[in-house]
Every structure is written in C-alpha cells, then in structure tokens.
Amino acid sequence: MKPARIDDRALPPLFDIGPLWAILWGRRLLVFAITGAALLLALLYLAVTSPSYTATASILIDPRDARATNFNNVLPGIGADSAAIASQVFVIESQDLLGTVFDSQKLQNDPEFSSRGPISRLMSLFGGTSSQDAAFKRFQKAVSVEREGLTYVINVSFTSPSPEKAARLANAIVDRYKASLAGERETANDDVNSLLNDRIKGLQKDVSDAERAVEDFKSQHRIVDPTDGGTLQSQLDQLTTQLIAAQGDADKAKDRYNQALAAGTSAAGLAKLSEILSSNAAANLRDDYNQRATELANLETMYGPRHPAIGRLRSELDRINRLMAGEAMRIRQQLKANYDLAVQNAAKLQDKLEALRQQSQDSSLAQVQLRQLDSRAQAARTVLDDFLKRAQETSQLQGVQTSEARTISAAAPPLQPTWPKPALLLPVSVLLGLMAGCGLALTLGPVGRPQDDPSIQRRDAPQAVDPAKDGPQAKPRSLPVPADFGEYRLPGVAGGAALANIKAMRKSLFETGNETLSLAVLRLMRQILGRLSDHPKPFVLLVSSMQSSAEARLAGAMVGIGLQRAEQNVLVVEVGDLPHRAGYGSGLFIDGASGLRTVAAGGAAGQGQQSRDRNSLPSILAEAGNAFDFVLVVAPSLGEEGWDPELFAKADLTLFALNRSERASDAAGLIERHLGAGQVERSATLLIAQDSAQPGETRQDVPSKAGDWRRGAIART
CATH class of the missing domain: 3.30.1890 (Bacterial polysaccharide co-polymerase-like)
Incomplete structure (x- = not known):
C-alpha cells in the first residue's frame, strides 16, 4: 500500500541518468574502443564487398x-x-x-x-x-x-x-x-474453336434425323400442319368456342322469356315487354291507354261517374286492355320461339363436340408421340444454333485478344548500387558500437576506486571500540553510514536569522523559474517515501542536526513545504526551548515563515506538570490521531541540551541536517553513541548549504486563538 497519496506526476522520474553517465564516463575508453572496432569492421566490409x-x-x-x-x-x-x-x-x-x-x-x-x-x-x-x-x-x-x-x-x-x-x-x-x-x-480460343467444330458436325446430323422422324410420323398418322386449320385440335377449339357462344345465346333468350312472363299484361308490364323486344304496336297501345286513362280521371272529377262520356271512355279502356294483352301474348310467344331455337342450336353443337372429343381421344397417343418427336427436334436445333453462334464468335476473336x-x-539501369550503402552502414555501425560499448560498460559497473574497496577501511569512518577490549591492542570495527539524501543549496538572507532564511527559501520554491530547487525537493520526497514502511498514518519524520539547530530548522521547513506541495496534510512539531515562539503560547499556529501548521512541544518554565504532560510529543501524537498524513518533528541537535532519546524511538525516519564542515561518518558515530547502532539504519543525512542574499522582509507570524487548539485543528482537517 502506498504510504501517502502523492501524485506521481509531480515527482521526478525513477530513472536517474546521473549514475549511468558516471559509469559511462568512467569507462569511456572501453566504449570508444568498441565503437572504433565496429566502425573498422564496417569499413572492411565496404572494402571487400562488390556492389550490386x-x-x-x-x-x-x-x-x-x-x-x-x-x-x-x-x-x-x-x-x-x-x-x-x-x-x-x-x-x-x-x-x-x-x-x-x-x-x-x-x-x-x-x-x-x-x-x-x-x-x-x-x-x-x-x-x-x-x-x-x-x-x-x-x-x-x-x-x-x-x-x-x-x-x-x-x-x-x-x-x-x-x-x-x-x-x-x-x-x-x-x-x-x-x-x-x-x-x-x-x-484457349484455338482449343475451344476446334472442339466446337467437331461437335457441330454431330449436332447437324442429329437435327436432320429428328426433323425427318417428325415428318414421317405426321404422314403416317395423317396429321396436317396446324396452320392449315385442318387438325383435330383446331376443330375442337373452334367448336368449343361456338358451343360457348350458343349456350350464352340460349341463356340470354331464357332470361328474356322469364322476364316477359313476369311482366304481365298491364300497361307497366307492356312497357317492360317493349324494352325486352322492340314493338311499335305495344308502344302505341301503351300511349293510347295512358291518354284515355288521363281523360277518364279528368271527366270523373268534373261530371261524376254517371256521365255518358265517362261510360264511353271506360269502354275504350277495356278495348285497349284486350289489345295490350294480345300484344303481350304475341311477344311472349316470339321470345319462347327464340329460346327454343337457341337451345336446339346449343344441343347440336354439343353433339358435334362430343363426337370430336371421341375422335380426339382415339388419336391422343399419336399426338403425344408427335409432340415428343417435335420437342427433340427443337432441342437439337437450339443446341446447334448455340454451337454455331459460339463457333462464329471464337473464330472472330482470333488475333484481337x-x-x-x-x-x-520499364526497368532502367540504376545509377546507384543497392548494396552496400556507406551512408547507412557507417552510421549504423557507429550506433551499434556505441550501444554495445555502453551495454558492456554498464554491465561491468563503475570503475573501481581504492576508497570503494570494502577491504580498505575509510579514513573518515568512525571506529567503534569494544569496551571489554578497550586498550592498546583493541582493533576498531567499521560502522554503517546513514543513507545520503544529497546536497541542497537553499537561498538565504545575509546575516539573517533562521526564520528569515526559511521565509526566503519558501519564496524561492514558489517562484517561477526556479525549477531546479523544486525538482530537488520533489526528489527528496521520493527518497523519503522509499525509506518508509507501510502502516496507518500519520508517518513521523524527525529532523535533527549534530551541533546547531539552524540546519535542522531549515531542513525541516524544506521537508514540510515539499510534503505540502505534494498535497500531504502536514503538522510540524517543534521540540525544545523556542524563545521566538513564546508569544504564541502552546496552541496551534500558522508559521509565517514556512506557512505550515505548527505546534510547540514541551512546557515552558512556570507551567504546571499537567500542562507540560499535555504538550509532550506522545500527547500531541495521540490527539492528532490520523488527522494528518505526516507529523514532522524538529528536534534539538545531538550536541545541545534538551534532546530526548524517546523522540528518535517514535520516528519512522530520522533526518540529520549537516553543514559543509560535517560528515556523514561523524553523524553515524554520534547516533551510535547517543542512540545505539540500531538507529543508523533508520537515519539519513542531507547536506544544507545556503546562498546568502540581501536582507528580506521581517517575519510576521499569524498566531491562532488560545485554548484547545488540537481538537479544533483535527476537526477542521
């Protein structure tokens, strides 16, 4: 699990080119020798290879x-x-x-x-x-x-x-x-044309034989050409058409006769009869009847039913009714005669059709055989026509494919050889030689130096003496050295105090154009995270020094600002007598120089025992809980009064800030003497060097309110 949520994009790359370049530069003669050998081989190859x-x-x-x-x-x-x-x-x-x-x-x-x-x-x-x-x-x-x-x-x-x-x-x-x-x-045309010509000869004979068989069969069975109208089938078709027409005429005559029977002998019925069969007499009688009926109705209205003219008109109407009945009978008789004649005609045609059907049934076998022969002849003619057409096409395609x-x-004689190509071989040989030389150099590792030989004891390494054997004959033993986190050149104010230098460093970190210092601080963050073991937050980092606390305060501020820029929640705990914090009491405040949330650990003179216990580092860590990602403890130097060995026991990692006159071996000796040899592995050193500048602005801290600062800060977090 990741110890803290640091954005990897903000950290420097894991791959550091510096050590690799040091190895390559140390073995540069080997790299150049292999590159020259590869180039020489390429030149020899060019000299002995003929161009193609x-x-x-x-x-x-x-x-x-x-x-x-x-x-x-x-x-x-x-x-x-x-x-x-x-x-x-x-x-x-x-x-x-x-x-x-x-x-x-x-x-x-x-x-x-x-x-x-x-x-x-x-x-x-x-x-x-x-x-x-x-x-x-x-x-x-x-x-x-x-x-x-x-x-x-x-x-x-x-x-x-x-x-x-x-x-x-x-x-x-x-x-x-x-x-x-x-x-x-x-x-392909020649082959197909030859095959077609050979096949056409056989097809022509097959067509001739099939047509001759058809004609012989027609002559034998007395079957004439259908176009002459003398075939049995054509007669059947004609007679069937006539029969259908006769039956239609008979049905029409029957319908007209039935309509005449239903019409009756009245004036209205006579009008329907005249529509069925055109009759001038029926039309005249209907007109006379209508005229006499109109006159009778007028006279009855004028004179009454007993007037002599009314009797005369009624006699005329009776006579006209008798004439109309006779005319209707005549029309019905004529329609009946037409119906009987149509029925007789249809019966005669039906008899003729039956006779022809009987004759057709007798000759059906001959017709089937004739159709089979005709189909064979037609198929042979179709195949022959296709072969003749295709043979004509293939013969015409000769010579036009x-x-x-x-x-x-078209290919032209090339001016430049394809191989070998000096412009390609020489750069590639140099590149391959460089790659081989660099690979061999990295495989062999850095050039051995006398001071790197483990068999040779370093002059500046502290010597541990066994107390039991302390004397003239005691042999010193070498101690492990803390991890080296590098050198950091921090801006400062000439003649300024520690807080002024911290303020100048923070200003430089947040200014644009100073990417070198920012990348160095971020690289330091990665080194710190790489040395931490995984456990629930917060992680406790302790920053101290060997002689003076100035380097420790400056290094602590740099580490705290770096963690803050990496989006970590940081609490700074300053341990020891800090006169410059006296005005702020024991509560949480925002450091005006570093901009970090800070609390002073340890009670001031005159405070009670309960207040001093509450402001101790264990009490601060207990109340902070997991509200912070990192707790950065700035402790007194090992050479000053007031440091507590328990501070180092609670730290996940101890950082010792050194100046140019101090060495990591000296720090290892002090750690072993004051804390024990086991604490060396949990320690690291970093060299702090200051570049003095003009005096800057004075420090102005913004104190927080007095009272219970810890729980309020944790709740806000």
Whole structure:
C-alpha cells in the first residue's frame, strides 16, 4: 500500500541518468574502443564487398476487360479481387516462367550464375544439384516480385552486379509475363474453336434425323400442319368456342322469356315487354291507354261517374286492355320461339363436340408421340444454333485478344548500387558500437576506486571500540553510514536569522523559474517515501542536526513545504526551548515563515506538570490521531541540551541536517553513541548549504486563538 497519496506526476522520474553517465564516463575508453572496432569492421566490409544493382519494372494488372465487340471471351480476365492480383505475384515467380526467361536469355553459361564455389563443388561430389540447376537457383534468388500495397501494381526487380544486365532481365521477365497472358487467351480460343467444330458436325446430323422422324410420323398418322386449320385440335377449339357462344345465346333468350312472363299484361308490364323486344304496336297501345286513362280521371272529377262520356271512355279502356294483352301474348310467344331455337342450336353443337372429343381421344397417343418427336427436334436445333453462334464468335476473336497487364514503368539501369550503402552502414555501425560499448560498460559497473574497496577501511569512518577490549591492542570495527539524501543549496538572507532564511527559501520554491530547487525537493520526497514502511498514518519524520539547530530548522521547513506541495496534510512539531515562539503560547499556529501548521512541544518554565504532560510529543501524537498524513518533528541537535532519546524511538525516519564542515561518518558515530547502532539504519543525512542574499522582509507570524487548539485543528482537517 502506498504510504501517502502523492501524485506521481509531480515527482521526478525513477530513472536517474546521473549514475549511468558516471559509469559511462568512467569507462569511456572501453566504449570508444568498441565503437572504433565496429566502425573498422564496417569499413572492411565496404572494402571487400562488390556492389550490386537492382533494376525494377512496374506493371499494372488492369481488371477492366477491354471489349472491341459484344463477344464473350473464352478465357475471362484475371479479376478485380485482391486474391487474384496477389496470385499473379506467384505466377511471375513460378519456375516455368522464370525458366523460359532463363533459357531465352541464354544464362546457362553466364559467369554470374554458372560460377561454382568450393562449397558447390563439394556438394556435387555427394550427389548434389547439377550445375544448370544451381545456376537457375542463383538466377531465381536474384528475382524479387512484390505487390505495391493493395493496388493493382506489381514491381518486378532483378539484382545483379551489372546495372545493364539487371534492367535487361527485369524487362525480359515482364515481357514474358505479358506474352504468356495473351498466349493463354489465344490458345484457349484455338482449343475451344476446334472442339466446337467437331461437335457441330454431330449436332447437324442429329437435327436432320429428328426433323425427318417428325415428318414421317405426321404422314403416317395423317396429321396436317396446324396452320392449315385442318387438325383435330383446331376443330375442337373452334367448336368449343361456338358451343360457348350458343349456350350464352340460349341463356340470354331464357332470361328474356322469364322476364316477359313476369311482366304481365298491364300497361307497366307492356312497357317492360317493349324494352325486352322492340314493338311499335305495344308502344302505341301503351300511349293510347295512358291518354284515355288521363281523360277518364279528368271527366270523373268534373261530371261524376254517371256521365255518358265517362261510360264511353271506360269502354275504350277495356278495348285497349284486350289489345295490350294480345300484344303481350304475341311477344311472349316470339321470345319462347327464340329460346327454343337457341337451345336446339346449343344441343347440336354439343353433339358435334362430343363426337370430336371421341375422335380426339382415339388419336391422343399419336399426338403425344408427335409432340415428343417435335420437342427433340427443337432441342437439337437450339443446341446447334448455340454451337454455331459460339463457333462464329471464337473464330472472330482470333488475333484481337488483349493482355490485362501493361508496363507502366520499364526497368532502367540504376545509377546507384543497392548494396552496400556507406551512408547507412557507417552510421549504423557507429550506433551499434556505441550501444554495445555502453551495454558492456554498464554491465561491468563503475570503475573501481581504492576508497570503494570494502577491504580498505575509510579514513573518515568512525571506529567503534569494544569496551571489554578497550586498550592498546583493541582493533576498531567499521560502522554503517546513514543513507545520503544529497546536497541542497537553499537561498538565504545575509546575516539573517533562521526564520528569515526559511521565509526566503519558501519564496524561492514558489517562484517561477526556479525549477531546479523544486525538482530537488520533489526528489527528496521520493527518497523519503522509499525509506518508509507501510502502516496507518500519520508517518513521523524527525529532523535533527549534530551541533546547531539552524540546519535542522531549515531542513525541516524544506521537508514540510515539499510534503505540502505534494498535497500531504502536514503538522510540524517543534521540540525544545523556542524563545521566538513564546508569544504564541502552546496552541496551534500558522508559521509565517514556512506557512505550515505548527505546534510547540514541551512546557515552558512556570507551567504546571499537567500542562507540560499535555504538550509532550506522545500527547500531541495521540490527539492528532490520523488527522494528518505526516507529523514532522524538529528536534534539538545531538550536541545541545534538551534532546530526548524517546523522540528518535517514535520516528519512522530520522533526518540529520549537516553543514559543509560535517560528515556523514561523524553523524553515524554520534547516533551510535547517543542512540545505539540500531538507529543508523533508520537515519539519513542531507547536506544544507545556503546562498546568502540581501536582507528580506521581517517575519510576521499569524498566531491562532488560545485554548484547545488540537481538537479544533483535527476537526477542521
């Protein structure tokens, strides 16, 4: 688990180039020697290697099929799909095509391909390949055919020590490939045309035999041509049509007769009869009747029913009714006669149709056989027509076949050799030599120095003396040295106090353009986190010094500001007699110089025992709980009065701030003498050096309110 949530993007990289550069610089002679050897090998290779030239010819496989006519080609085009185009690469590289070029160019005796080395001669003694096969293999290896991406362009390359020969052979391979495509189509046309002509002769005889069989069958069964109208089927069709028409006429006559029966003999019925069968007499009688009926109605209204004119009109109406009844009877009789005549006509046609159907049933077998013979003859004629048409097309396609491949870039003798390329080999050899030299140097590690030899005891290392054997014969033993966190040059104020220097350092850290100090502080944060073991927060860091507390306060402020910039919640605990804090009491305050939340540990003179216990470091840590990520304890130096060994026992890591006159070995001796040798492994040193500047602004601390500061601060956090 990560000890504290520090943004890795804000920290310096884990990989530090400084130690690696030190190793490489220490073994620079080895790196330069290996690089020079690689460069020398490249120069020797360039001196003994003969140049080779590569000529390239480009052809386009055009998927479009050029058509001079509407005839279909016997052999279709290559096609537009990617697999078909890619297959042409293997066709060009095929042994048959390259063998034809090899023979046509008479390369069997060419010294470039026929020369045999000692290995080839040795292999031939044990039954290896023949000299001609070996020459063809060398020729085949010099050919390179590649498709240009996913396009329809294919590049044919040939590599040779002679640029003219490379161009000539590349063009020869392309020409042979194009000729093979056109030759394939011509050969296919010839083969198909020959097969068609042979097959047409047999088809013509089959058609002649089938037509003769049809005519013989018609003559034998007295079946005439249907176009003459004398066939039985045509008579059946005509008679059926007539019967249908007669039955329709009979149905119409029957309907009209039924309508006449339903109409009756009244004036309204006579009007319907006149519509069914046109009759002038019926129309006149209906008009007379309507006129007399109108006059009768008028006279009855004027004179009454007993007037003589009314009797006369009634007699006229009776006479007209009798005439109308007679006319209706005549119309019905005429319609009945028409109906009977239509029925008789339909019956006669039905009898004739039955007779013809009987005759058709008798000759059905002959008709079936005739249709079979006719179908065979028609099929033979259709096949013959297709063969004749295709044979005519293929004969016309002779000599007009075009190739799908066309040259878009002929091979020309190259001006520059393909291999070797000094502009490429020399830089690559230098780069590989540098990489090999650097790798070997890093593998061997840093150059050994006498002071790094563990068998040689360092002069400045503190010597521990066993008390039991303390005397003239006692032999000193070497102690471990605390971890070195590096040197930090911090800005300061000439002649200023510690707080003024802290304020100047904070201002420099937050100013733009001072990235060097910021990166150094962030690198220090990573080193600190790397030395901490995982446990619940807070982590306790203790900052002290050897002689004077000035370096400890400055180093503590730098560590606290660095943790704060890494988004950590930091509480600074200052331990010891701090006169400059006397005005703030024992509560939590914001340090005006560092900007950190700070509390003073330890009771002032005159305070009671209860107050001093409450302000002790254990009490502060207990009340802070896990409200803070880090508790930074600034303790007195080991050389001053007032330091407490329990402070170091509670710390996860102890940092000793040194000045230029102090050494890490001296710190190790003091730690062992005051705290014990076990605390050395939990300690680290950092060198603090100040660059003095002009005096800056005076310090102004902002105190917090008196009272119970700790619980309020924890609640706000």
